[in-house]
Amino acid sequence: MNPESFRKRFAEIPSEMERIVAEGEIPGISCGVRFGDTVETASFGVTNTNHPLNVNDEAFFQIGSITKTFVALAVMRLVDAGRIDLERPVKELLEDFALSDKGAEEKITVKHLLTHTSGMKGDYFKDFGYGKDALEKMVKSMSAIPQINPPGKILSYCNSGFYVAGRA
Known part of the structure; x- marks a missing residue:
C-alpha cells in the first residue's frame, strides 16, 4: 500500500x-x-463530560488495559513467525528475568503471562518515565515482587505479567 x-x-x-x-x-x-x-x-x-476539553491530537487519555490486547497481538504474531513458543519459560527469552521466587521464575511461560496465570503479584506499578529503556527497567525491578500463587494454578488479573510479555 x-x-x-x-x-x-x-x-x-x-x-x-x-x-x-x-x-x-x-x-x-x-x-x-x-x-x-x-x-x-x-x-x-470531549475528554470528560464533567470537565470537557475538546479531544485533539494532543489530548491524553488513560489507556487502561487496551494495551494488553496490543501486547497479546504482538506476541501471537511472533508465535506465528516461530520466534516465540507459548510453552517455553520466559527465562529462556529474557535471561535477566528475575523474581523473588526462583522456582516460579524458572516455570513461568509466555502462556502464563497472556492468560493471567503466572501467579505474580499483578498490581505492581512503578514509574520509569517514557524512555526507550522504561520497560526494561520495569521488568528488572520486578525481582522484588512476591509470588502470590504457583504458575498455572489460579487465574488472577496480572498487569505485571504484561510488562514481561511486552519486554519479551
Missing part, C-alpha cells in the same frame, strides 16, 4: 468515529495510525 492509498483508507474512519460521539455512546475519541512515515489522526468530542 502506498501513502496515498493509506490516506484514502484512513479517510473512512473519522465518519464512524464522529457518528459514535454524536450518538452519545462515548464523550470523545481519538485515533492515530502510522504507515511508514505517514501519520493520520482524527479526534472528536
